Ligand code: IPE
């Protein structure tokens with residue numbers, strides 16, 4: 063077991079979250095339709111899942127589709143949902159070979175039935191796998207997650223005290239540690255409703271590189287930047 067006094071072993075984030083942004087701009091720059099950007103974004107997601115697994119990351123949360131992304135045209139949301147289905151089917155062998163577990167964050171009930179069923183099946187089949195865990199944040203909103211958690215807490219037992227610990231226990235994946243590092247591509251400095259509760263003390267890394275252009279090298283740069291951070295969690299250094 064690595065020593066905790068070894069800064070290298072201490073500095074590798076256990077949980078990394080990624081706001082995969084910039085697919086549309088990638089396509090627009092090339093005078094392509096937005097769907098083309100989402101297609102390339104899917105390829106980038108495959109590269110980065112592999113890079114994270116190779117790097118020894120234990121949990122990787124990918125922001126795939128937010129509760130607000132339904133504001134887009136039916137054509138675009140339909141295309142993204144189709145890609146999700148393609149990803150879940152096409153990548154299952156990779157997940158099996160690498161013993162990677164797929165999980166979900168977000169509201170399953172707001173998803174088209176076929177996508178929800180596909181996702182549930184992938185989560186179930188990979189549940190015993192001991193490798194990295196990939197959380198697909200799909201129809202996910204940080205505020206929505208907190209509201210759903212509080213509703214469940216109240217419905218469970220009207221007398222359960224409202225504490226941070228109790229709210230946390232009703233979040234989508236309460237056993238997963240808070241993200242150490244949240245990466246955002248495409249140069250926007252905002253959370254866009256990603257992991258609001260869990261990201262309270264996450265280190266943020268913003269890169270100008272549009273998501274479809276992300277490579278292992280870019281991901282490694284984010285990990286290196288994280289290594290240089292001094293985390294204080296409100297305490298004195
Ligand atoms: C991220 O890329 C993908 C989703 C939000 C589903 P965008 O589609 O937001 O790309 P930009 O921000 O328009 O460039």
Ligand code: IPE
Pocket residue numbers: 081082083084125126127128131250252254
């Ligand atoms: C955040 O990106 C959501 C995902 C990456 C899935 P958006 O493109 O939706 O965020 P805004 O609208 O620029 O804040």
Ligand code: MG
Pocket residue numbers: 083084085
């Ligand atoms: Mg965007």
